Amino acid sequence: MNVENPTNRPSAGQQTSTGVSRSDRRNGFIAAWFGWCLDGFETYVAVLVGQQVVAGLVGPDASALYFAGILAVTLVAWAVGGMVSGVLADYFGRRRVLMFSIIWYAAFTGLTALAPNYWFFIAFRFLTGLGMGAEWAPGAALVSEMWKDKSRGRGIAFLQGGFGVGFLLATAVWIFVQGGPGSWRYMFLIGVLPAVLVLFIRRYVRDPKLWTDADDARRAARKRRREGTELSDADKALTRFTVAHLFHEPILRRRILILLVLATTTLGGWWAVSTWVPQFGAAMAAENGLDPVATATSTAFWYNVGGIIGYFSMGFLNDFFGRRPTMFAYFIGALVMNVVLFMFATPATLFIAAAANGVFTLGLFTWMATWPVELFPTHVRGTAITIVFNSTRIIVAAATMVSGLLVNAFGAVSTAALVIGMIYILGLVFTFLAGPETKGKPLPS
Numbered sequence: 001m002n003v004e005n006p007t008n009r010p011s012a013g014q015q016t017s018t019g020v021s022r023s024d025r026r027n028g029f030i031a032a033w034f035g036w037c038l039d040g041f042e043t044y045v046a047v048l049v050g051q052q053v054v055a056g057l058v059g060p061d062a063s064a065l066y067f068a069g070i071l072a073v074t075l076v077a078w079a080v081g082g083m084v085s086g087v088l089a090d091y092f093g094r095r096r097v098l099m100f101s102i103i104w105y106a107a108f109t110g111l112t113a114l115a116p117n118y119w120f121f122i123a124f125r126f127l128t129g130l131g132m133g134a135e136w137a138p139g140a141a142l143v144s145e146m147w148k149d150k151s152r153g154r155g156i157a158f159l160q161g162g163f164g165v166g167f168l169l170a171t172a173v174w175i176f177v178q179g180g181p182g183s184w185r186y187m188f189l190i191g192v193l194p195a196v197l198v199l200f201i202r203r204y205v206r207d208p209k210l211w212t213d214a215d216d217a218r219r220a221a222r223k224r225r226r227e228g229t230e231l232s233d234a235d236k237a238l239t240r241f242t243v244a245h246l247f248h249e250p251i252l253r254r255r256i257l258i259l260l261v262l263a264t265t266t267l268g269g270w271w272a273v274s275t276w277v278p279q280f281g282a283a284m285a286a287e288n289g290l291d292p293v294a295t296a297t298s299t300a301f302w303y304n305v306g307g308i309i310g311y312f313s314m315g316f317l318n319d320f321f322g323r324r325p326t327m328f329a330y331f332i333g334a335l336v337m338n339v340v341l342f343m344f345a346t347p348a349t350l351f352i353a354a355a356a357n358g359v360f361t362l363g364l365f366t367w368m369a370t371w372p373v374e375l376f377p378t379h380v381r382g383t384a385i386t387i388v389f390n391s392t393r394i395i396v397a398a399a400t401m402v403s404g405l406l407v408n409a410f411g412a413v414s415t416a417a418l419v420i421g422m423i424y425i426l427g428l429v430f431t432f433l434a435g436p437e438t439k440g441k442p443l444p445s
Contacts, residue, residue: 020209025146027204029155031197032139033162035102038194039132040166041173042109045191046070046125047275048174048300049184056181057118066118068404071275072397073122077129079393085134086386090242090379093207093215094142098135099198105131109191128191133393136369137386144373145208145381149442150319153370157315160366164308167362171301178293210445214238214378242383246376255375255435256384262327262434264392265427266364269334272399273417274361277303280342280413281350288347299354303362306355310363315370322439323371324431330367331427333360338421342414374438378445 054066081101089097108127115121140159147155170187177186221235237245247253281299282292310330317326337357345353368389376384399420406416 020146024206024208027200028142028146028206028208029159031098031201031205032143033159034197035098035135035139035194036159037162037166037169038102038191038197039105039135040163041170042105042128042132042166042191043074043163044167044170044300044304045174045187046074047278048170048297049187051279052178052181052184053121054118056184057115057121064404064407065401068400069122070125071271071400073126074129074132075271075393075397075400077126078133079390079397080133081130082133082137082386082390082393086137086382086384086390087242089138089141089382089386094138094145094211094382095201095205095207098138098142098205099201101131101134101138102194102198102201103131104134105129106192106195107131109188112191113185113188133390136389137382140369140373140385140389141211141382142205142208144369145210145378145443150440152374153318153323153439154315156370156373157312157318157366160315160369161308161311163365164304164311164362167304167307168301171297171304175297175301178297210378210443214445218379237377238379242380243387245380246384246387252376252380252384256387258430258433258435259372259375259388260392261430262427263368263388264395265331265423265430266368267392267396268399268423269338269421269427270361270365271393271396272403272420272423273338274303274357275400276403276407276413276417277341277354277357280417281354283413284345284347284350290347295350299350302351303354303358306358307362309355310359310361311366313359314363314366318366318370319439322437323367323374324434324437327364327367327371327434328428328431330360330364331424331431334364335421335424335428337361338417338424342417342421371434371438374441374443375435376444378443381443 050067050070053070054062058066085097085101105128108124108131112121112124112128115124140156143155143159144152173190174187177183218238221231221238224235225231225239231239237249240248245252246256278296278300282296284290285292285295314326314330317329334357337353337360341353341357368385372385372388373381403416403420406419407413409416
């Protein structure tokens, strides 16, 4: 038990049928949602201002690889921070790790605004990425472990939608901030605001009862081990290091390996393809005598509107049709809409095509906060979901560099996007191999 802060344990009053008070569920959701929203803001800022950063710190004729490098270093840092935080969240609680991650990335986001050259920018971006990656696992676990079983898909969708709102917010702010050569710095200064959220979390947010019960059981098992008592299989599972346990149990190992392929498909499709959507809009505008900057920003705006619709829609469809059929439909949508956007869009249909693309390519992320959470027991849940969501980013970081090389080689974003976008076919195949359907079922304890 956390002696320094006993309120970290769930409250006993106003318990619902799930064993969690309504106020605890509400406060946990608010904290995780705003944290994830501001993560989304910070993530998309790099996409929006990356070209201006490169032009200002390297030169206007710099290779596309400099922009790809910004995305790649963010992904690697996110992967490292995320994997560490998932393990820490299983051992030290969802709440404390969530607070630390927010303070970390807010501080280094502010320092990014002061970067004097490209390599300082990359260094600060890496440190920021560690905190950004660390925020997701404790937040997703916190919400999923407090939500009602029958509507968990919708609850997670609303949480995941915060990321899209952050994207949209970043786009809206950039519309007003863009202008001078150093205007990108203001976008990163705004990123220090999440630090205020920690005050709310410290005062009002508690760890889920599922986690505190699992933590008590782990402590009791460790005590029995120290006393020399023969441990049961359940006790051995509790005392085994979380990462080792995931790959020790055959069922859990198979699930996580298949989910890793699906995560690579989802993340690879977005980071190596969809992050080029604003640049695609700018190129189309330049070819047709329109304002490239305004068109790129508007394209990003409508893409993110579609993403928010996709997040929420996937949550409702998850609870109505189930995890597997909904996920399969979204992979089909992502595959088709990439072709529609990058091959058939015109200046007249660009924004509509971008929004429709966002529904599937961005909305698809909802599955990673829903299905994996329901496939692993509480004492390793944080570790499992962060391995799925974050470790693949290292592979995807390489894909972003490949996408930059392909853009240079083909001389056009559209051709590179169509080639890399075929990765969604992999998702269609592996969706059928993933774990059991979990719609409406309680979380494994």
